Amino acid sequence: MPFGVPAMDGALPGGGLALGALHEVAGSGADEEDGVTAAAFIAGILARLLPPQPVLWCLAADDLYGPGLAACGLAPERLILMRGGNDQDVLWAMEEGLRSKALAAVVGEVATLSLSASRRLQLAAEASGNTALALRRWRNADLASRQRLSPNAAVTRWRVKALPSESRGEPGVGKPRWQVALWRCRGGVPAEWMVEACDATGHVALAAALVDRPARLRQVANG
Amino acid sequence: MTAVNAAAEGLGIVPGLPLTDARALHPSLAVAAADPVGDRAALLRLARWCGRYSPWVAVDGADGLWLDVTGCAHLHDGEESLVHDVIARLAAQGIAGRAAIAETAGAAWALARFGSRAAIVVLSGDVAQAIKNLKINGLRFDNEVSSELDRLGLREIGDLLRLPRVALVARFGNRVAERLDQLLGQVAEPLSPLPPSPLRWTRRRFAEPILTPEAIAAATEALLLALCRRLGGEQMGARRLVLTLYRVDGETAEVAVGTARPSRDPRHLMRLLAEGLGEVDPGLGIEDMILAATAVERLVPAQLGLKRLTGPAARQLARSILEAEGIGRDGTGAAELAVLVDRLASRLGPEAIGCLAPRQSHVPERAQRFAPVFAAGTDAPWPAARRPIRLLSRPEPIEAVAPVPDDPPILFRWRRLAHRVRRADGPERIAGEWWRGGERDAVRDYYGVEDEEGRRFWLFRAGLYRPEIPARWFLHGLFA
Numbered sequence: 001m002p003f004g005v006p007a008m009d010g011a012l013p014g015g016g017l018a019l020g021a022l023h024e025v026a027g028s029g030a031d032e033e034d035g036v037t038a039a040a041f042i043a044g045i046l047a048r049l050l051p052p053q054p055v056l057w058c059l060a061a062d063d064l065y066g067p068g069l070a071a072c073g074l075a076p077e078r079l080i081l082m083r084g085g086n087d088q089d090v091l092w093a094m095e096e097g098l099r100s101k102a103l104a105a106v107v108g109e110v111a112t113l114s115l116s117a118s119r120r121l122q123l124a125a126e127a128s129g130n131t132a133l134a135l136r137r138w139r140n141a142d143l144a145s146r147q148r149l150s151p152n153a154a155v156t157r158w159r160v161k162a163l164p165s166e167s168r169g170e171p172g173v174g175k176p177r178w179q180v181a182l183w184r185c186r187g188g189v190p191a192e193w194m195v196e197a198c199d200a201t202g203h204v205a206l207a208a209a210l211v212d213r214p215a216r217l218r219q220v221a222n223g
Numbered sequence: 224m225t226a227v228n229a230a231a232e233g234l235g236i237v238p239g240l241p242l243t244d245a246r247a248l249h250p251s252l253a254v255a256a257a258d259p260v261g262d263r264a265a266l267l268r269l270a271r272w273c274g275r276y277s278p279w280v281a282v283d284g285a286d287g288l289w290l291d292v293t294g295c296a297h298l299h300d301g302e303e304s305l306v307h308d309v310i311a312r313l314a315a316q317g318i319a320g321r322a323a324i325a326e327t328a329g330a331a332w333a334l335a336r337f338g339s340r341a342a343i344v345v346l347s348g349d350v351a352q353a354i355k356n357l358k359i360n361g362l363r364f365d366n367e368v369s370s371e372l373d374r375l376g377l378r379e380i381g382d383l384l385r386l387p388r389v390a391l392v393a394r395f396g397n398r399v400a401e402r403l404d405q406l407l408g409q410v411a412e413p414l415s416p417l418p419p420s421p422l423r424w425t426r427r428r429f430a431e432p433i434l435t436p437e438a439i440a441a442a443t444e445a446l447l448l449a450l451c452r453r454l455g456g457e458q459m460g461a462r463r464l465v466l467t468l469y470r471v472d473g474e475t476a477e478v479a480v481g482t483a484r485p486s487r488d489p490r491h492l493m494r495l496l497a498e499g500l501g502e503v504d505p506g507l508g509i510e511d512m513i514l515a516a517t518a519v520e521r522l523v524p525a526q527l528g529l530k531r532l533t534g535p536a537a538r539q540l541a542r543s544i545l546e547a548e549g550i551g552r553d554g555t556g557a558a559e560l561a562v563l564v565d566r567l568a569s570r571l572g573p574e575a576i577g578c579l580a581p582r583q584s585h586v587p588e589r590a591q592r593f594a595p596v597f598a599a600g601t602d603a604p605w606p607a608a609r610r611p612i613r614l615l616s617r618p619e620p621i622e623a624v625a626p627v628p629d630d631p632p633i634l635f636r637w638r639r640l641a642h643r644v645r646r647a648d649g650p651e652r653i654a655g656e657w658w659r660g661g662e663r664d665a666v667r668d669y670y671g672v673e674d675e676e677g678r679r680f681w682l683f684r685a686g687l688y689r690p691e692i693p694a695r696w697f698l699h700g701l702f703a
Contacts, residue, residue: 029676029678030638030640030678031678034613034701035613036611036612036613036678036701036702036703037703039612039613039703040612040703041703043612054560056563061616062593062616063613063614063615063616064579064612064613064614065587065591065610065611065612065613065614065700066579066581066590066591066605067581067590067591067605067606067608067610068610068611068612068613068614068700068702068703069579069612070605071609071610071612072612072703076578076579076581076591076605077578077579077580079578079579080560080563080564080576080577080578080596081576081577081578081579081593082567082571082575082576083575083577083593084571084572084574084575085571085575089570089571092570093567093571096563096566096567097563097567100559100560100562100563101559102557102559102560102562102563103560103563161677162676162677162678162679162703163677164645164646164673164675164676164677165646165673165677165679167646171646172646172647172648173646173647173648173671173672173673173679174646176679176702176703177677178703197703
């Protein structure tokens with residue numbers, strides 16, 4: 001499924017995000033705990049998945065807010081939420097969800113994702129064609145440093161970071177921007193982009209400052 | 224003395240006698256403290272155990288049970304063998320029971336408590352004959368009435384039956400005459416059963432008690448198939464199933480499962496039951512199993528045959544019917560989703576699975592609720608204002624430096640990290656809901672702020688700005 005941004009789709013094998021596969025999205029800095037930008041980035045992806053079948057979203061904390069999701073283009077009614085579970089429960093529920101024909105995708109907020117657990121998810125996703133998204137949330141710096149770069153079977157691994165909003169000389173918070181890093185991609189090129197946060201249709205766009213120039217493609221450290 | 228055994232009764236020790244008097248009569252008397260709460264629990268346990276004879280069981284006072292065995296007796300080779308089976312099985316559990324079957328509840332009660340034998344069956348026509356020599360206490364009178372009757376020299380039920388009814392009514396009002404009518408079946412006597420009687424149930428008894436998990440699972444599956452076939456015939460689906468397993472030692476085990484949508488798919492329901500079956504302790508063996516659908520809802524079968532229709536109009540019709548049945552174009556949809564939801568809920572608990580539903584409220588934390596899947600009504604639209612994607616379940620207090628009144632803070636500290644505010648929106652004033660007690664003055668001024676790194680937060684100041692009191696600031700949400 002393409003992002004609709006040629007620079008991003010060009011870096012991904014197949015010209016877009018592979019469906020029926022496991023992808024990992026994490027925040028950056030202090031946002032690794034709350035997974036705010038990661039949640040919005042995922043919501044944008046889910047919003048563009050067709051047909052609009054339900055999505056199972058397994059929460060680590062009871063803090064997902066429907067009105068905010070709607071702003072990213074994802075109708076909150078599409079979500080089936082699971083809450084109050086630990087990592088094991090989330091991984092189990094994700095696998096169950098991946099086997100169900102009723103869902104389009106499964107999102108799991110997990111702290112620990114071992115190589116074997118991620119392989120199971122990847123295999124279940126391949127078998128059913130459902131897309132799995134692991135939203136990484138780490139409660140403390142210790143856990144984050146151990147898990148951040150640990151290997152797993154995700155086809156793509158993303159890191160999304162909030163950037164200061166664009167100033168157009170007006171007061172107030174401007175258009176939110178993100179730095180989106182694809183730092184691991186099976187069969188593709190790691191790269192990062194500066195984008196405008198996803199709009200009400202779930203699309204991101206290259207940040208205005210960059211549109212007129214060739215997209216800055218930079219090789220990033222390959223974990 | 225609360226209760227005595229037959230040996231003690233023979234020695235003249237009767238319930239109601241003070242313990243000191245009884246000890247004076249027989250110093251070697253064995254005495255145990257009465258435990259009414261424990262007795263009550265044991266009686267309820269016994270009532271559930273009696274579900275093996277009839278789905279309709281009610282508790283009677285402190286030491287009795289009603290069973291309506293109408294239409295059940297043939298399963299036990301007739302009333303005689305049923306009543307003897309009850310007494311024998313009670314005796315095996317160490318309970319000295321008495322039982323009677325009669326065509327009225329009143330007669331059965333009198334015969335069970337005052338009859339000549341421990342197991343009595345009185346079938347139609349013989350009631351008056353069978354009860355006339357019973358003690359008058361068999362009519363379930365209170366103490367006042369029975370002592371009055373005793374004073375009049377009326378000791379047996381037959382004595383009362385011989386009296387003219389007019390005289391009885393004149394003396395005692397309707398109470399005595401009504402009891403007599405109930406006894407003889409001239410007026411109906413409704414009894415309230417213990418659990419609501421499940422109308423849809425299947426049952427299996429085993430010649431030899433079964434013990435292995437495989438055998439129990441196989442028996443459950445057979446019960447389920449029979450139940451689902453029956454539900455299919457009635458166009459019903461189960462919302463709640465209760466499997467009761469009767470152990471050889473008189474204990475019962477229960478497995479209850481619920482479904483998000485009515486279902487009669489044996490494969491799906493079996494997977495749900497299997498979770499609970501794993502925790503059943505069969506003890507020395509299971510001799511009897513009952514599977515009941517305690518809650519059902521209408522479930523019209525999907526007319527899958529319509530798929531074969533040809534022509535665009537017919538296909539459109541088929542599609543709309545299938546979608547109305549909760550089956551999508553590719554044969555999946557709500558029904559498939561219900562299977563997943565039930566599976567998740569049976570392992571993680573029903574409160575762990577839900578969906579987001581909007582609610583008509585300006586207070587951010589009330590604008591959304593966690594509703595059961597399939598039950599969420601969309602009575603309100605989602606708020607259109609700019610809202611964060613993560614809302615903390617409880618606003619977290621922050622230390623904020625806000626020197627200008629009605630301006631956002633320039634610096635705040637949240638979770639031990641300092642954030643310098645670079646840009647801000649607001650304020651957006653959200654008033655508390657005055658119709659809720661204690662919220663009359665709960666005004667919040669919300670600000671969307673962005674820190675130096677680009678993280679975006681939703682903060683609010685509680686209450687109106689007042690120079691003389693330090694403002695209380697909270698962080699409520701996080702923008703992407």
